[in-house]
Amino acid sequence: MVLFYTGWLKLLGKDNKRYGSVAPGLGRDGARYLASLEVAMIGSDTWSFEAVPFESGAGVFEVHQILIPMNGIHILENINTEEMVKDKAWEFLFTLGPARITGAVQGIINPIAIK
Numbered sequence: 001m002v003l004f005y006t007g008w009l010k011l012l013g014k015d016n017k018r019y020g021s022v023a024p025g026l027g028r029d030g031a032r033y034l035a036s037l038e039v040a041m042i043g044s045d046t047w048s049f050e051a052v053p054f055e056s057g058a059g060v061f062e063v064h065q066i067l068i069p070m071n072g073i074h075i076l077e078n079i080n081t082e083e084m085v086k087d088k089a090w091e092f093l094f095t096l097g098p099a100r101i102t103g104a105v106q107g108i109i110n111p112i113a114i115k
Contacts, residue, residue: 001094002034003113004044005081025051031063035071041096042067043076043111079111089115
């Protein structure tokens, strides 16, 4: 599990238009690098995980395509990672129960990281 902190979630409820129209995030090279490490899951405190607008020459949500169907890496978005950064929890036990929705492709989850 690799988590990213950008501070972007702080905009939610304060500048919703900016929060939902663009986002910092990973590019194609970063996605390929994480795939080479064979991580199981990645997450961030953004709605898109990848950079929006997309990098020059990239397809629509190409980072998602590299990660999910091409490499089987799960993406968790809108993860509140701020407390982990404050606690300097660079390594942690991570647990995630399955969503209680059959056949869904996304759901509201309760991830837990224990330092």
